[in-house]
Amino acid sequence: MHKPLLVTEFLDRARKHYGEHEAVVATSGERYSYDELGERADRFAAALQARGIEKGDRVAVLDPNTHYHLEAAYGSMQVGAVHTPLNYRLTPEDFAYILDDAEVDAIYADYDYAEKIEPIRDEVPTETFITNDADAVAGAWEAFDDVLAEAGTEYDRPEMSEDEIVTINYTSGTTGDPKGVCRTHRAETLHAYLISIHQEIRDDDTYLWTLPMFHVNGWGHIYAITGMGAKHVCTRGVDAGDIFETVREEDVSYLCGAPTVLNMLIDYYEERAAPETTGEPDVRIATAGSAPPEATIRTVEDEFGWYLKHVYGATETGPLITTSDARRTFDDDSQDRFAIKKRQGLGYLGTDIRVVDEDGNDVPQDDASIGEIVVRGNQVMDKYWNKPEATEEAFSDRLEGYYHMGDLATVDENGMISIQDRKKDIIISGGENISSIELEDTLFEHEAVSDVAVIPAPSEEWGETPKAFVVPDNGEPDDPGVTTDELVDFTRDNLASYKAVQRVEFVAQLPTTATGKVQKYELRQEEWDEEDRMVGQG
Template structure:
């Protein structure tokens, strides 16, 4: 028989089987069992329905990692409505664009970020505004807890929800234009959560710490996977290294996520403070984005005692489509395997193709673009049919094109060389900024690093290293360049080094290289490396 796959399956199972288990620990330490989470979801769903939210309507949420993020997600989908989480770091004009693009009927916002909505309130279609701790918000906002208190705890009647109905819209960062709304159906969210469960080794006794922003791909799908498995969510509003270590110890955390820059912040704090890094149980940490530097992996695993799982994906792919979490291959190849993005996940087809859409050799050297096909891949870009068509058919028809350039080996394990827009082409030679950054992180005086192309009359463009010195260190440009020259081919060595206090980062810890590139290119025409 066929059973429709919906996001509600996950909370339904948690309430049915783990009703007395602590499902969510709020940032302030308040604990909610899964039975209580289910009741709060019912109350919010009933309250939204009373305010006119129905099937297909969009409910937008602007909030950090909170218990009510999880409640809003499930309450929205309970009504057959579509959940739209917003990046809390964006500016009001972007909030306005997104709310208009998705035609949000309702906005729920956190007291720390509601001013971004209030600033554009007259420009957006929403008529219902609910604020968490509304007394601390300027403007006319219904208070979240008061709204729940006035609503029935009984489960509302659900509409008929198809697995092909829209479940959520996640907006991309919009670094090359307006943000794109990535539409995900109940089926894609459901399928991805099952894949995530397998490759992240999620169990019902897991305690997960929310350092990863929940808005990012709905927390990479952990909002579903952890809930359905009966694990415990521990909320941390926004990342803070000291608070992360404290919560790991206090709640005996077993699982968390963190981009390489998050890991570097944790390492820096640990170097400066004599603190414990675990509770009574092993900690595993999933990292994504560019590969962590080898030195970062060694510190986290050897000094913290945490086990790193490297995954790869994009907002459009849920995100997980590959992982290097392979005990069989780790035993054969050792820790160096963890700097690779890995091989395709269950029921996912990943290829690396050339300009003609043909597979490049599995030799670990020939570069191509990663394309993917799988049930977890997005349905479409909202209101952008041409962009959708291009994304699925640019080189290989029917595959989503990631824009990431990579090599793959005889085992089908991919290693990203760069984003198409970040590859540096100097004198006709392709240079991976990721390779250069990995080398820079091996230098003991480098705290953070990024490499971008800068103009060159002779070569068109050359790599520049932008370095945040490690605490207490004072490296020189000559020292950094000599270090790189000893470890890299001559044409790959950075031509210059700038030292800065910090790097621009997204809420998920990724360096915003477009901001760095803009500093050096100004009004000049498009760079070679952005083709």
């Protein structure tokens, strides 16, 4: 028989089987059972309908990892609205673009970030503005808890189809304006099933939210943790000391962390003379992005006593499509396991991962031949919002019907992939995507800049960081008429802070082809000369 796959069923299941069990530990210390979480989601759903929100309308959520995000997400989805989580590190101009592009009808914004919405609220189609602390926010905002108290719990849940869009996740804009990745009930549900299996999520897990909930719905954990009846421990940011303390005090058994977070934890651990790293249960941690160095994995596993799972994907793919947790290929006590865990690994269940050459043919499994990673799977996006040409290109470059990841990799004899370089000029710094094109466009606006190329440069802290090669307007790299600090501040003033260029080198000219195209490859090759690969660990 066929039963529709709907994301609303994750909270429904938790309420049915784990209603009296603790569901959420809030950042304030308050604790909510699944019955209470469900009731708050119902009230938010009723409040949205009272404000005219209907099936298919977009409801944005701008929030760090608090219980309000979970309630707003499930409340929105219960009325058939499209959950549209926003990256809280963006600028007001970024939010204006996204809210307009998605035609967002209502927004819940945490009090720390509502100030970024206030300046642009008259420019966007959004009509409903809700925050969790209206007294802390300028402008006319409704208070979340007051809205819930007034709403009651009765709402009409519309009939929904598994093929309908339920989430739009905006990319970081690595090739121009951000693109809205459309994900259906079916895609979200199957991805949550997959991570429940591969991340071994159980009902007695306690999950610590160090991974942003906005980031492809927190890698699907807003669904999987909820549906399995496990416990959410919320946070308002990432602090190494707080992470270790929370792991101990809340008996955390599972968390996620980009390689940057792993480095923060290691630094804290070494500076504090090896504090206790676990509570009662064993701890496992998932990391993604570029592969962490073997030394990082070794410290996490041998010193912290945590089990590390390295996974890989993209916003467009769910995100997760591979795992290095292939235990038949390594022994838990062998030092050889770290080299295997660095790899992006094997495809998830039901996921077709290939590495193909420019003609669309599979490269040999010799761990030397390089091709582009392409993927088919039920967790892959439906389309880009209002961008049919970009959608067609993403699925039809080298191999028709496969999403093209833009990463170049090799494949070993076991079929495990390992990324070697990037097809596109994307900088991944601390797990965040940064567009070199966007940085170049910004720097070109500075009067002292004649020409510029931005590439990823190696960084011990972030894996890689943006570096600009600048041809000064006066043509004198030894006396460019502007300082590095001034250019860094210029990018920080005009972009989200994490996108700011961190290093600047003044040059007389940039390497170009005969047609004038800048040869970024030459710049990367020179910058990464001392490294073992031209891709960072961040």
